[in-house]
Amino acid sequence: MTIKLGYIEQWEVVGEGFFLPEEKPRRVKIDVNVEGTAKFYGHGKDGVIFYLGQVTGRNTLELAVDGSLKVTAEGSDAWFKCQEVHQRPKATANETFTKVANRKERNPELERMMHIMTLNVDKRMAQMQSDHEKAIAKLASQPTGDSSPRDATKKDKGTPPKADPQTEDTGNEGSKSKKLPTKEKSSD
Secondary structure, three states, X not given: OOOOOOOHHHOEEOOOXXXXXXXXXXXXXXXXXXXXEEEEEEEOOOOOEEEEEEEEEEEEEEEEEEOOEEEEEEEOOEEEEEHHHHOOOOOOOOOOOOOOOOXXXXXXXXXXHHHHHHHHHHHHHHHHHHHHHHHHHHHHHXXXXXXXXXXXXXXXXXXXXXXXXXXXXXXXXXOEEOOOOOOOOOOO
């Protein structure tokens, strides 16, 4: 038979009892280890006493608690381990965690180079802005309508020349025959 106790320094003697201080509703798990047999009781905040159970040897009590509770044991000596009791934060003496560390000073040469880079970026951005403004002004000054270069290219390339209905296509490239004689109807 194996008895698993875990971290041994977390076990404490129940003695006069121990206190579960949290006020919110929660589930509590209490590991107990008793030399013989012990009865466990819970004492509520209104003086109400609850019988939690009788434990022999190593066992676990699990209960739902709404508010604070004091747990006591009668009978043989008992030890307990409860996560709520042992993992409560402990107050630290005058130690603050809100102080922001000062930035480490950088190399003056690096600072100068970064400043020059920033000036160059600003200069390039100003040049780009002026180029964009010039291009917009140039487009705005161009007349619209038939004389725009876009319209001229559309007219030149867009429509093919119309074929003369009096010509016949022989199938050879570029060779079209002359006008075909038309028969006139005689009125005899």
